[in-house]
Amino acid sequence: xxxxxxxxxxxxxxxxxxxxxxxxxxxxxxxxxxxxxxxxxxxxxxxxxxxxxxxxxxxxxxxxxxxxxxxxxxxxxxxxxxxxxxxxxxxxxxxxxxxxxxxxxxxxxxxxxxxxxxxxxxxxxxxxxxxxxxxxxxxxxxxxxxxxxxxxxxxxxxxxxxxxxxxxxxxxxxxxxxxxxxxxxxxxxxxxxxxxxxxxxxxxxxxxxxxxxxxxxxxxxxxxxxxxxxxxxxxxxxxxxxxxxxxxxxxxxxxxxxxxxxxxxxxxxxxxxxxxxxxxxxxxxxxxxxxxxxxxxxxxxxxxxxxxxxxxxxxxxxxxxxxxxxxxxxxxxxxxxxxxxxxxxxxxxxxxxxxxxxxxxxxxxxxxxxxxxxxxxxxxxxxxxxxxxxxxxxxxxxxxxx
Amino acid sequence: xxxxxxxxxxxxxxxxxxxxxxxxxxxxxxxxxxxxxxxxxxxxxxxxxxxxxxxxxxxxxxxxxxxxxxxxxxxxxxxxxxxxxxxxxxxxxxxxxxxxxxxxxxxxxxxxxxxxxxxxxxxxxxxxxxxxxxxxxxxxxxxxxxxxxxxxxxxxxxxxxxxxxxxxxxxxxxxxxxxxxxxxxxxxxxxxxxxxxxxxxxxxxxxxxxxxxxxxxxxxxxxxxxxxxxxxxxxxxxxxxxxxxxxxxxxxxxxxxxxxxxxxxxxxxxxxxxxxxxxxxxxxxxxxxxxxxxxxxxxxxxxxxxxxxxxxxxxxxxxxxxxxxxxxxxxxxxxxxxxxxxxxxxxxxxxxxxxxxxxxxxxxxxxxxxxxxxxxxxxxxxxxxxxxxxxxxxxxxxxxxx
Numbered sequence: 025x026x027x028x029x030x031x032x033x034x035x036x037x038x039x040x041x042x043x044x045x046x047x048x049x050x051x052x053x054x055x056x057x058x059x060x061x062x063x064x065x066x067x068x069x070x071x072x073x074x075x076x077x078x079x080x081x082x083x084x085x086x087x088x089x090x091x092x093x094x095x096x097x098x099x100x101x102x103x104x105x106x107x108x109x110x111x112x113x114x115x116x117x118x119x120x121x122x123x124x125x126x127x128x129x130x131x132x133x134x135x136x137x138x139x140x141x142x143x144x145x146x147x148x149x150x151x152x153x154x155x156x157x158x159x160x161x162x163x164x165x166x167x168x169x170x171x172x173x174x175x176x177x178x179x180x181x182x183x184x185x186x187x188x189x190x191x192x193x194x195x196x197x198x199x200x201x202x203x204x205x206x207x208x209x210x211x212x213x214x215x216x217x218x219x220x221x222x223x224x225x226x227x228x229x230x231x232x233x234x235x236x237x238x239x240x241x242x243x244x245x246x247x248x249x250x251x252x253x254x255x256x257x258x259x260x261x262x263x264x265x266x267x268x269x270x271x272x273x274x275x276x277x278x279x280x281x282x283x284x285x286x287x288x289x290x291x292x293x294x295x296x297x298x299x300x301x302x303x304x305x306x307x308x309x310x311x312x313x314x315x316x317x318x319x320x321x322x323x324x325x326x327x328x329x330x331x332x333x334x335x336x337x338x339x340x341x342x343x344x345x346x347x348x349x350x351x352x353x354x355x356x357x358x359x360x361x362x363x364x365x366x367x368x369x370x371x372x373x374x375x376x377x378x379x380x381x382x383x384x385x386x387x388x389x390x391x392x393x394x395x396x397x398x399x400x401x402x403x404x405x406x407x408x409x410x411x412x413x414x415x416x417x418x419x420x421x422x423x424x425x426x
Numbered sequence: 427x428x429x430x431x432x433x434x435x436x437x438x439x440x441x442x443x444x445x446x447x448x449x450x451x452x453x454x455x456x457x458x459x460x461x462x463x464x465x466x467x468x469x470x471x472x473x474x475x476x477x478x479x480x481x482x483x484x485x486x487x488x489x490x491x492x493x494x495x496x497x498x499x500x501x502x503x504x505x506x507x508x509x510x511x512x513x514x515x516x517x518x519x520x521x522x523x524x525x526x527x528x529x530x531x532x533x534x535x536x537x538x539x540x541x542x543x544x545x546x547x548x549x550x551x552x553x554x555x556x557x558x559x560x561x562x563x564x565x566x567x568x569x570x571x572x573x574x575x576x577x578x579x580x581x582x583x584x585x586x587x588x589x590x591x592x593x594x595x596x597x598x599x600x601x602x603x604x605x606x607x608x609x610x611x612x613x614x615x616x617x618x619x620x621x622x623x624x625x626x627x628x629x630x631x632x633x634x635x636x637x638x639x640x641x642x643x644x645x646x647x648x649x650x651x652x653x654x655x656x657x658x659x660x661x662x663x664x665x666x667x668x669x670x671x672x673x674x675x676x677x678x679x680x681x682x683x684x685x686x687x688x689x690x691x692x693x694x695x696x697x698x699x700x701x702x703x704x705x706x707x708x709x710x711x712x713x714x715x716x717x718x719x720x721x722x723x724x725x726x727x728x729x730x731x732x733x734x735x736x737x738x739x740x741x742x743x744x745x746x747x748x749x750x751x752x753x754x755x756x757x758x759x760x761x762x763x764x765x766x767x768x769x770x771x772x773x774x775x776x777x778x779x780x781x782x783x784x785x786x787x788x789x790x791x792x793x794x795x796x797x798x799x800x801x802x803x804x805x806x807x808x809x810x811x812x813x814x815x816x817x818x819x820x821x822x823x824x825x826x827x828x
Contacts, residue, residue, distance in 0.1 A: 045701075047693065106693035107648065107701070149695060215653035235652055237696050246509065246802035249685035249708040250637055250773040251617035254678055256798075261670055261686050268667035276656055283651035284663050286696045287689060291449065291508035293551060294639050294688045294706040296801040299447075299509070304696040306651040342696075371652040396658075399698040400648035 028125040029414055030407075032118040035063055036102075037110065046401040047107025051150040052081075053184035060102040060114075061188065064142050067121050071128075073140070078201060079194040080160040081144040081185055087124070088137050094206025095137035096424055098123065098417060101146030101157075101375065108147070109403020111213035115391065115410065117142050119211045123418040130418070134425035137204070143375040150175045150184065152237070152304075153343045158375035162382035163197030170195055176288075207354070207385045207424055210376040211417050213405050214390040215398035218368040225409040226416045228359045229350055229388035230367040232377040234315050235308035236344035240267060240326060244335045246291065246299035257297055258334040261289070264301040267326045271305055274321040280309035281371070282318055304342070308371050312347055348377040354387045361423045362416050365389075372398070389416055430527040431816055432809075434520040437465055438504075439512065448803040449509030453552040454483075455586035462504035462516075463590065466544050469523050473530075475542070480603060481596040482562040483546040483587055489526070490539050496608025497539035498826055500525065500819060503548035503559075503777065510549070511805020513615035517793065517812065519544050521613045525820040532820070536827035539606070545777040552577045552586065554639070554706075555745045560777035564784035565599030572597055578690075609756070609787045609826055612778040613819050615807050616792040617800035620770040627811040628818045630761045631752050631790035632769045634779040636717050637710035638746035642669060642728060646737045648693065648701035659699055660736040663691070666703040669728045673707055676723040682711035683773070684720055706744070710773050714749055750779040753787045760789055763825045764818050767791075774800070791818055 040048050040056025050056045061083060068075045068085030076084040089095075100116025120140040127133045144157035151173045159165040171192050174180050182192035219227050242260035268284045275282035286304040305322060309315045323339045330337040359365045368390060380386040391405045391413040405413075442450050442458025452458045463485060470477045470487030478486040491497075502518025522542040529535045546559035553575045561567040573594050576582050584594035621629050644662035670686050677684035688706040707724060711717045725741045732739040761767045770792060782788035793807045793815040807815075 045693070105695045105698050107695075107698075108693075147695075147697070152696070154697070215650045233652070245799075246804075247798075248617045248774060248800035248802075249687055250635070250683065250710045250775070251798070251800060252683070254674070254683055259685070261689075262674055265667040265670035268663055269671075272656070272664060281652065281654070281656055283661070283697075283699055285651055285691070285698045285700050286694050287663075287691050289687070289689050291447070292688050293507045293509075293549075293801070294554070294708050295549070295556070295685075296507050296509075296687045297685055298687050299802070306696050308652045372650060373652070396653070397648075398650035398653060399695070400650075400701065402648075 026411055029118065029122040029411055032067065032121055036060065036114050040104065042107060045107045048104040048110065049106055050102060050104040052103055052145040053187035057103055058187060064102065064117065068140065071121065071124060077188070077190060078161070079190070079196065079198055080157050081188045081190040082157045082161060083142040085140040086137065087133065091136045093136035093426055095139050095204050096134055096207050096421055097139045097141050097205050098209040098421065099141035100210050100212060101143045103145055103147050103149065105147045105149050105399045107401060108399050109401060111403050111405055112398055113146060115213050115405065116211045119414045119417050122414040123421060126414060126418040127421060132422050134421060136426050144188070146375055151181060154373050155375050155378045158378040160195055161198050162202060162378055164378060164382070167196035202382060202384065205379070205384050208376060208379045209387050209389065209417065209420055210374060211389040211391065211413050212374060213398065213403065214393045215370060215372045215396070217393065217396035219366065219390060219392035220394060220396070222366045224366050225392045225412045226362060227366045227368045227390040228355050228362070229370060229390060230355060231350055231369045232348040232373060233308050233310055233369060233371045234312040234345060234347040235306070235373055236315060237342040238305045238319055239302060239340045239342050240305060241300060241302045241338040242330060242335050243300045244298065247297045249295045249297055252297060259297050260301045260335045261298050263326065263329050263333045263335045264303055266329050267303065267322060270325045271322045274318045275307065278309060278314040278317045280307060280314045280318045282307045282322070345373050345377060346381065348380050350380055350387055351385045354385055358387055358420050358423065361419055389413060389420065428813055431520065431524040431813055434469065434523055438462065438516050442506065444509060447509045450506040450512065451508055452504060452506040454505055454547045455589040459505055460589060466504065466519065470542065473523065473526060479590070479592060480563070481592070481598065481600055482559050483590045483592040484559045484563060485544040487542040488539065489535065493538045495538035495828055497541050497606050498536055498609050498823055499541045499543050499607050500611040500823065501543035502612050502614060503545045505547055505549050505551065507549045507551050507801045509803060510801050511803060513805050513807055514800055515548060517615050517807065518613045521816045521819050524816040525823060528816060528820040529823060534824050536823060538828050546590070548777055553583060556775050557777050557780045560780040562597055563600050564604060564780055566780060566784070569598035604784060604786065607781070607786050610778060610781045611789050611791065611819065611822055612776060613791040613793065613815050614776060615800065615805065616795040617772065617774045619795065619798035621768065621792060621794035622796060622798070624768045626768050627794045627814045628764060629768045629770045629792040630757050630764070631772060631792060632757060633752055633771045634750040634775060635710050635712055635771060635773045636714040636747060636749040637708070637775055638717060639744040640707045640721055641742045641744050642705045642707060643702060643740040644732060644737050645702045646700065649699045651697045651699055654699060661699050662703045662737045663700050665728065665731050665735045665737045666705055668731050669705065669724060672727045673724045676720045677709065680711060680716040680719045682709060682716045682720045684709045684724070747775050747779060748783065750782050752782055752789055756787055756789045760822050760825065763821055791815060791822065
């Protein structure tokens with residue numbers, strides 16, 4: 025069965041990889057992401073699975089779709105953050121196909137419906153909202169609001185989704201499809217070192233920490249960098265810089281993490297005082313109250329600084345994901361089946377969290393990550409651990425099959 | 427003669443103007459800048475002037491090039507900063523053609539050689555070094571170093587200059603051309619409110635303040651924004667943010683100005699701790715020692731902070747322009763000819779400063795700017811003041827003609 029995993033893995037290894045950074049750039053509707061989608065269709069076809077692209081652009085590959093009962097569904101996503109790693113997303117889809125192959129070899133395929141899924145725009149790298157495909161599926165996002173979004177180049181969702189062959193007019197909740205899912209399993213590289221510390225290659229998710237994204241827009245007055253006295257400036261870069269440092273302080277105070285990883289400066293010229301600085305704040309904590317406290321504190325201090333600097337401030341919540349507790353019974357059953365795998369929480373968001381919040385019985389498996397690094401080229405999992413993940417996923421599917 | 431100015435002005439008004447910001451984006455070798463260059467050739471042709479593009483891409487329009495004596499040259503540049511104003515650059519070229527028309531109408535053209543010039547890449551918006559065309563002409567820049575530069579998209583100088591029809595192999599000093607210039611006059615919108623305070627529409631430049639650009643590269647370690655504990659981060663955004671605030675402090679302390687107007691974040695994703703932040707520091711003061719003190723202090727404090735944050739720092743001087751004192755006798759003579767125009771210093775850099783540093787007798791005229799704003803869409807000069815500038819430029823040419 026190792027050949028199955030290795031072939032699946034090597035197929036995707038070079039798709040959308042940047043030669044300079046070594047990281048991946050697989051953004052929804054771009055050539056690299058479309059290549060990944062074609063790969064999904066080819067793999068489904070090679071296994072005799074029925075292929076569907078749903079109204080939101082998520083891809084499904086079905087075995088026995090018309091068999092009685094609700095489906096066991098497993099998968100993840102194929103898109104990446106800018107310069108992301110090879111594992112976050114693709115490992116879960118590859119493992120799903122490889123686990124299918126392992127169940128075929130064991131002659132242990134579920135009798136009921138089974139599907140491999142690849143959710144679209146999980147990272148939100150192009151349109152700013154993570155888990156876009158699963159949130160549209162469950163109705164957690166308003167389809168009109170999604171249709172109104174534009175990427176960093178001003179391209180709208182309709183144009184991007186047309187490259188997927190999916191009309192934007194059809195975006196929206198898909199309750200019948202959701203009702204077909206009896207259980208959703210997502211295998212994912214761990215984004216931390218919990219499994220390193222516990223000494224296990226595979227873990228089961230207990231829950232996901234609450235998290236969200238806020239866009240802070242600081243607007244000042246553009247002017248000449250050489251001829252404008254310091255006292256005559258309305259420089260949003262200064263207000264922004266204070267905000268970065270205050271976000272760190274607030275996070276430390278509230279036992280949270282806060283990150284400013286994305287910035288847009290206008291007009292972004294060396295000899296021009298900026299007219300505007302837009303910054304995205306990512307905040308997460310164990311408790312939702314802590315996340316809200318961090319954001320409230322950052323926004324209040326930024327507003328006060330903006331008033332002093334003669335700058336205006338807008339704060340917009342781009343997404344918020346409440347805490348997710350996965351089905352405790354299901355997690356325990358799978359952990360036991362895997363011979364006592366540890367149960368860990370994660371600070372990352374996942375489509376599994378969106379489905380769990382919509383009432384779908386959901387579980388996640390994590391594969392050990394030696395450095396804990398994720399969303400970066402150094403993200404890694406050893407091949408042996410990935411293979412253990414495939415076997416664990418096949419075991420879990422067999423455990424859950426009626 | 428007003429018709430001449432108005433026609434010249436309206437020709438360029440919409441070229442490269444961004445519909446959203448209202449500012450101009452005329453970067454070397456782009457469609458908008460090439461349209462400006464074609465306009466220059468058409469205007470020269472319409473006046474029977476001989477057109478030359480020199481080895482560095484600067485454009486020249488000659489009257490009586492073969493007459494004895496050295497030339498009176500006047501002009502400015504046609505490129506812009508991102509979202510720049512309509513006046514910075516084009517006003518000096520338009521005024522040069524309009525002053526030529528006024529001298530024709532007065533039947534007072536110089537008997538000796540006369541040229542209108544448009545220097546290429548004055549703003550440095552595409553390749554990072556301001557006054558690139560005039561610095562190449564005088565030999566102030568090493569041509570090989572220029573050929574090695576790339577724009578923000580990784581495009582090299584050779585590719586950009588090929589759009590101008592200028593082979594990059596020929597870039598470099600042009601001493602014969604430089605020796606032909608007997609005097610250089612540049613008319614420019616004032617980038618400050620000195621003339622507003624003095625109540626004059628036109629002023630004469632005394633000198634240019636020293637200034638420069640430094641690139642600070644902060645490199646950390648990319649990782650997941652949600653799963654990486656604060657203490658495990660090597661986040662260059664924090665070090666950068668402190669640097670922005672310290673640059674402001676250092677500038678205030680040394681009676682200088684310092685600006686961070688351009689920033690590049692890698693990979694620039696909401697849910698990724700940045701791998702690197704590059705920032706450009708623009709620093710200027712009355713005294714060169716003050717500029718160097720600001721930059722040394724900013725670099726030292728940034729290095730100390732980088733060490734604390736586990737981030738590396740590189741500081742590269744991208745350009746430095748020493749203080750320029752224009753020819754005092756020439757400035758006084760022109761000020762007198764203009765009926766006692768005030769003599770003012772400027773905090774901006776200009777091609778005139780590069781030529782003056784190379785030993786060319788050089789003077790500048792400034793046109794009043796009601797708000798003082800420059801490098802921004804709000805940059806403005808009243809039409810009457812622009813027309814007064816044209817007449818003053820014609821008067822100065824007549825004053826200097828043998």
